[in-house]
Amino acid sequence: MSLSPGDRASAELPDDGRPTPQIVIEPDADRLAHSVAEALVARLAAAQAVHGTASVVLTGGGIGIAVLERVAGLVAEPVREVVDWSAVDFWWGDERFVPAGSDERNERQARKALLDALDLPDFRMHVMPASDAGMTPEEAAEDYVGELREYAAEGRDLPRFDVLLLGMGPEGHTASIFPGSPAATDERPVVAVRDCPKPPPTRISLGFGAIRSAEEVWLLVSGEEKAPAVARALAGASPVELPAAGVHGTRATRWLLDAAAASSLPGAEG
Incomplete structure (x- = not known):
């Protein structure tokens, strides 16, 4: 299999009942952010057509925030407006435990990139507690578990996630699950x-259990420094050693890469 920018392919993984990961390669990070933004708008519109509402779990990082900035650009074009943003629930896959006003918070970055422009109802914004909210990290994690349960369907502990966005670090961490950390083996839906x-x-x-409950999981990865981890994850590495290898959706798992991040995959063109 020869992989080059623009390709869409399936990764070869053991048959364990999971959806076969799809690989999409774009020429560079800018094009990746733009294509993911368009795909996200389309996916949320499709979810609303079925359910009346849609739900997305946001990620931080350079490419995650770039996607939200591109979505903001699409929202500004009336001809492209196909999503009722007042009927979209926004969740977070992880958050830095810093004060609410800190620019390090994924929530604050997402607000600047997109959310403040959407004039969303407060109940659609499911923000993880900040360090100045009067809770320990463990209490903040439990508080978010309660938020998840409150919006879950009857008999369930987790709400429907139509799309869950994730990034990945060069060492293979995703959300805030790092290689070898206790979170990599923690079964709780939210962990400190x-x-x-x-x-x-x-x-x-979010823990692996909550992440894997999403209908679709999209991993957004750019940069040559992440290429070895991408290749290891798609080759079936241990989730404890490389957490990004342990995430998948119930219906679809998509690895959305720029050419640099895909450069270590078998058959990738240099």
């Missing part, structure tokens, strides 16, 4: 993460 190798050291993260 301390002593992260990447600052800030304390965070709140």
